[in-house]
Amino acid sequence: MTLPKYLMKLMAGRILAALAVLVGILQILDLLDVTTEILDRKLGAAGVAYYAMLRLPRLIEQAAPLAALAGSLFTFAKLAGDSAVTAMRSTGISAYRVTMMSVPAVVVLVVVQLAIGMAIAPRTDATLSEWWQKSTPKDPAKVIDPLTFRVGDEIVVAVPRDPDGRSLEKVTIYRRDQTGRLVQKTDARAAVYENDRWRLIEPRFETLGTGSIAEGQARSMDWTENLKPGDIRTLAAGQTTVTPAEASRALAGGLSVRPRTYYDTQLQRSWAAPIASIVMLLLAAPVAMANFRGGGATLLVQCLAAGLLFMVFDGAFTALGENGAAPPILAAWAAPMMFAAFGLTMLIYQEG
Structure with missing residues (x-):
């Protein structure tokens, strides 16, 4: 040898x-x-x-x-x-x-x-x-806490509705401009993942202008492609490990719950x-x-x-x-x- x-x-x-x-x-x-x-x-x-x-x-x-x-x-x-x-x-x-x-x-x-x-x-x-x-054992009496996360420039608060992560309820979306100023608030009864993107059910909008607030509503509307059902499952499970692919997606406008410097x-x-x-x-x-x-x-x-x-x-x-x-x-x-x-x-x- x-x-x-x-x-x-x-x-x-x-x-x-x-x-x-x-x-x-x-x-x-x-x-x-x-x-x-x-x-x-x-x-x-x-x-x-x-x-x-x-x-x-x-x-x-x-x-x-x-x-x-x-x-x-x-x-x-x-x-x-x-x-x-x-x-x-x-x-x-x-x-x-x-x-x-x-x-x-x-x-x-x-x-x-x-x-x-x-x-x-x-x-x-x-x-x-x-x-x-x-x-996880099903407990109908258990209160499910809402999740708070970011998708691009939007801050989202929602309650996961199923273990697959394909639907949310009581959805509130805060949209900001490039300076971080709130420009629109959207409330929806639910959001469902269909055809590789999310769709909001019965959304109501409040758009903030310089001196006024414009309101509107719709029966449904497309929302985002940057959020995946796996992201919802990960958040609901409290998983803290971030993979390189998840970090790249967060930097590109996908789901994030921490500062950009973290990713x-x-x-x-x-x-x-x-x-x-x-x-x-x-x-x-x-x-x-x-x-x-x-x-x-x-x-x-x-x-x-x-x-x-x-x-x-x-x-x-x-x-x-x-x-x-x-x-x-x-x-x-x-x-x-x-x-x-x-x-x-x-x-x-x-x-x-």
Whole structure:
């Protein structure tokens, strides 16, 4: 077996083991919260297994950066403990090359994260939301709270009428101009989704002029194509995860419930988040030069702390971007770039 294949196999095995452990822990914690409710809905063990399967992609996505950090630390610590890196350096193989030969295993994890975030998780989330709504016990006495959201320049308040999200009742639409000034209020008895667009039933209009209010009504009228039944189901379920496609649609005038900066940041994060695994590899790489007989464990702890600190900074920058306190591109990419540079600096220092 060649050295690159050996290093890649070693790295991949440890990352996979760390990922399995972390996902298992997250899965157990998640099931502790919902198992009782699933059983109360008479869904049985099959329901628990189905829920766990649909939640698995998101858990893998969440655990991937920590798995990359743990797997990289274990790999480089083994190489250092076996004096393998010392032997490789004696033959002219630098620590930079050792790190580069380990990168393909992490790149595979990055590709898996991208596939989950862009394609797999949005579908499993939608399936889970629909399944959960259908299995919710019907309670005629339960009061359904109205939903408030934006569609383009319109603010909408409505009550969902069915679990499919294809009809609304008690609809009120506030339309604004480009400056944010209210120009029209529309009240409708209901709204139904037909032929890929929404239709208002018995709408009444109040149009605000400079010094007057004009009123009107109709039996029905077309409303918007930018709102989908899945959006209504997601809002009714209280789901907080935003997919890249949903963020793009919100920025293009589709459904939104948060500021524009939130969706801008989420769109940037969909590409920046998987890069965290490569950053973790760079932060762990200096451990390959550790001397565990001469206090090398301290370097291991420092690299672990750097990885955890990266996650804290990444979360803080993301929060700043979502609230508009920092530009979205800076909020998404600042922490990965800063800590990648820090990891390379540590590696150069150790190699020097």
